[in-house]
Amino acid sequence: MGVCLHDLLKRFSCLLGEVVDLTNPVEDGMPYYPSDPRPVVMQWRGLERDGVNLKLLLLGSHSGTHVDAPAHFVEGGATVDVLDPMAFSGEAIVVDARGYREVPPEIIPLDLPRVVLIYTGVSTAWRRGWVTYDYPYLSREAAKLLVERGVKVVGIDSPSVDAPGAEEPVVHRILLSRNVLIVENLSQNLGKLVGRRVWFLCLPLPIRDGDGAPARALALVPREQ
Amino acid sequence: MGVCLHDLLKRFSCLLGEVVDLTNPVEDGMPYYPSDPRPVVMQWRGLERDGVNLKLLLLGSHSGTHVDAPAHFVEGGATVDVLDPMAFSGEAIVVDARGYREVPPEIIPLDLPRVVLIYTGVSTAWRRGWVTYDYPYLSREAAKLLVERGVKVVGIDSPSVDAPGAEEPVVHRILLSRNVLIVENLSQNLGKLVGRRVWFLCLPLPIRDGDGAPARALALVPREQ
Numbered sequence: 001m002g003v004c005l006h007d008l009l010k011r012f013s014c015l016l017g018e019v020v021d022l023t024n025p026v027e028d029g030m031p032y033y034p035s036d037p038r039p040v041v042m043q044w045r046g047l048e049r050d051g052v053n054l055k056l057l058l059l060g061s062h063s064g065t066h067v068d069a070p071a072h073f074v075e076g077g078a079t080v081d082v083l084d085p086m087a088f089s090g091e092a093i094v095v096d097a098r099g100y101r102e103v104p105p106e107i108i109p110l111d112l113p114r115v116v117l118i119y120t121g122v123s124t125a126w127r128r129g130w131v132t133y134d135y136p137y138l139s140r141e142a143a144k145l146l147v148e149r150g151v152k153v154v155g156i157d158s159p160s161v162d163a164p165g166a167e168e169p170v171v172h173r174i175l176l177s178r179n180v181l182i183v184e185n186l187s188q189n190l191g192k193l194v195g196r197r198v199w200f201l202c203l204p205l206p207i208r209d210g211d212g213a214p215a216r217a218l219a220l221v222p223r224e225q
Numbered sequence: 226m227g228v229c230l231h232d233l234l235k236r237f238s239c240l241l242g243e244v245v246d247l248t249n250p251v252e253d254g255m256p257y258y259p260s261d262p263r264p265v266v267m268q269w270r271g272l273e274r275d276g277v278n279l280k281l282l283l284l285g286s287h288s289g290t291h292v293d294a295p296a297h298f299v300e301g302g303a304t305v306d307v308l309d310p311m312a313f314s315g316e317a318i319v320v321d322a323r324g325y326r327e328v329p330p331e332i333i334p335l336d337l338p339r340v341v342l343i344y345t346g347v348s349t350a351w352r353r354g355w356v357t358y359d360y361p362y363l364s365r366e367a368a369k370l371l372v373e374r375g376v377k378v379v380g381i382d383s384p385s386v387d388a389p390g391a392e393e394p395v396v397h398r399i400l401l402s403r404n405v406l407i408v409e410n411l412s413q414n415l416g417k418l419v420g421r422r423v424w425f426l427c428l429p430l431p432i433r434d435g436d437g438a439p440a441r442a443l444a445l446v447p448r449e450q
Contacts, residue, residue, distance in 0.1 A: 021310045027433035037269060037281050041432065044262060044285060052394070053296055053436035055286040056262050060269060061279055071278055085246050085443050169277070203428045203441035207266065208252035211278035216428035216441070218310050 017223035020193060022117075022155075022186045022200075023065040023216050024126055026057065031126065033159055036060040061212045067204040068182035072211040073172045078179065080210040085203065088153055088181055088215065090114035092200035094193040097121075097136065102163070105141040108149070115153040115200045116146060123157035123188040137163045143174040155183035155200065155217070157190050186217060193219055242448035245418060247342075247380075247411045247425075248290040248441050249351055251282065256351060258384055261285040286437045292429045293407035297436040298397045303404065305435040310428065313378055313406055313440065315339035317425035319418040322346075322361065327388070330366040333374070340378040340425045341371060342444075348382035348413040362388045368399040380408035380425065380442070382415050411442060418444055 024030065028041040040058040047053050062068070067088055070077025092115035097103045103118060120136040138154075138161045146154055154161065154175060161171045161182055175182055183202055199222075204215035249255065253266040265283040272278050287293070292313050295302025317340035322328045328343060345361035363379075363386045371379055379386065379400060386396045386407055400407055408427055424445040429438035 019309075019311055021431070023310075023431050025306050025431050025433040026435075026438075035270065035275075035277070036279065045260065047298070047300055050260075052260070052298060054261065055432060055435060055437075057282070057284045057286065057432070057439075059282045059284070061282065073272070073277060075272055081250050084244075085248075085441065086244055201426075201428070203426070203443070205430070205439055205441060206246070206248050206250050207280060207282070208250040210251075210280060213251075214282075214430055216310070216430060218428070 016220055018221045020189050020219040020221060022189050022219055024185055024187045026059070026064050026214065030064055031159070032060070032063055036062055039063045059214055061207060061210055061214075062184070064214055065185045065187065065217055066183070066212055066214045067202065068172065068176065068184065068212045069210065070176040070179055071209075072176060073169050074176050077176060080204050080213045081206045081208050083181070088183060088202035088204065089200055090153065092117050092155075092198050092219070094119055094190060094196055094198065096194045101136050102139045103136060103142050104139055105145045108142055108145050112146070112149045112151050113197065114151070115155065116151050117155040117186065117190060117200060118157070119190045119194055120156065120158050121191065123186065123190065126188060135159055135164060137161055138171045140170055140174060143171045147174060147178050147180055151180060153181045153183065153200070155186050155202070157186040157188065159185055183215065183217060193221065196221070198222075241445055243446045245414050245444040245446060247414050247444055249410055249412045251284070251289050251439065255289055256384070257285070257288055261287055264288045284439055286432060286435055286439075287409070289439055290410045290412065290442055291408070291437055291439045292427065293397065293401065293409065293437045294435060295401040295404055296434075297401060298394050299401050302401060305429050305438045306431045306433050308406070313408060313427035313429065314425055315378065317342050317380075317423050317444070319344055319415060319421050319423065321419045326361055327364045328361060328367050329364055330370045333367055333370050337371070337374045337376050338422065339376070340380065341376050342380040342411065342415060342425060343382070344415045344419050345381065345383050346416065348411065348415065351413060360384055360389060362386055363396045365395055365399060368396045372399060372403050372405055376405060378406045378408065378425070380411050380427070382411040382413065384410055408440065408442060418446065421446070423447075
């Protein structure tokens with residue numbers, strides 16, 4: 001068993017190149033959606049005074065880089081704690097959607113792996129705090145095409161797959177009602193991987209009955225050969 | 226590149242058996258260390274009233290299943306956001322420490338991989354809420370031995386590696402001052418893997434300047450052959 005695992009890891013590290021972090025740091029003053037709680041990160045205990053460093057976090061289930069489970073918008077939909085821990089991970093392609101306000105179906109490749117990651121470029125404004133009501137989003141047609149082509153996870157570096165101020169979360173519902181999972185607020189590092197195939201590793205906190213959760217998202221990039 | 230990644234994944238899934246979740250659910254009323262903030266998980270928006278489900282989380286950086294970065298107890302120590310995203314992961318052995326109040330050095334195997342996971346059994350009391358001042362912990366001698374044998378990550382299913390009510394966090398300091406990282410409050414699922422070698426995957430939230438962070442922790446178990 002030990003030998004088998006060791007062998008597996010040797011082969012894996014042989015083929016693995018770089019690990020790219022696609023997660024925005026969790027910090028005080030980070031951007032947030034207006035209907036969400038304002039994230040707070042503060043020092044709770046300090047080494048000098050208390051002999052220990054410890055922080056307090058106040059977050060929404062959709063703060064920062066996070067996942068949407070079907071329960072976010074679907075009555076009786078699956079929650080993040082009952083989904084397979086690897087449900088948000090898998091082989092992925094990174095689609096270049098720079099320059100579009102509404103991501104059109106035309107730029108979605110024909111042959112799609114389990115995960116599609118859409119890079120709009122809006123994530124480059126994360127550190128300045130993006131203007132929440134001015135970000136790129138998915139067209140309904142692009143969302144429907146992703147469902148038809150069998151995609152299981154859609155990730156984006158934008159705060160939402162739906163249009164700013166949308167009266168109905170149409171795009172969320174197209175995806176989540178078919179159990180296509182969503183990852184939002186991926187970091188600008190996604191821009192380094194445009195057009196490439198990577199292995200997307202995204203592990204959310206298992207919030208009990210959670211409609212979504214903050215997550216750590218990484219790209220495992222194969223070695224250039 | 227795509228072919229190469231596909232090949233990598235085929236080989237990987239060929240050898241991979243089960244994925245075991247080692248993370249306790251994040252929920253209201255979960256146990257917490259007395260000096261930590263009391264974790265709160267509450268409904269912030271509801272589908273019926275607001276058209277969306279969303280939760281609010283109030284957590285400490287060491288609530289639930291979490292990692293300790295050196296900065297937790299070491300002045301100027303590394304914080305969780307600057308560590309390699311894979312720093313807490315790697316080949317692991319699960320050591321059976323059931324029946325000990327203080328984990329002795331004698332039960333630590335000679336040949337150790339990158340990660341050592343210690344199963345005390347106290348995690349079976351998680352759902353009832355463990356009694357914080359009655360849990361098993363590491364002896365100084367066991368901690369020193371782990372450092373000497375080159376271990377990089379020590380995980381445990383107990384709330385702390387230090388003794389309940391310890392005046393000084395001696396065991397934390399032995400480990401963290403040598404940049405040996407810590408994972409605490411692993412779930413009782415660790416008990417299913419006693420004596421086995423697994424691949425430990427543990428991704429913390431990248432809290433800016435974080436002394437630690439809630440994390441998702443999994444064991445990738447090789448297929449029986």
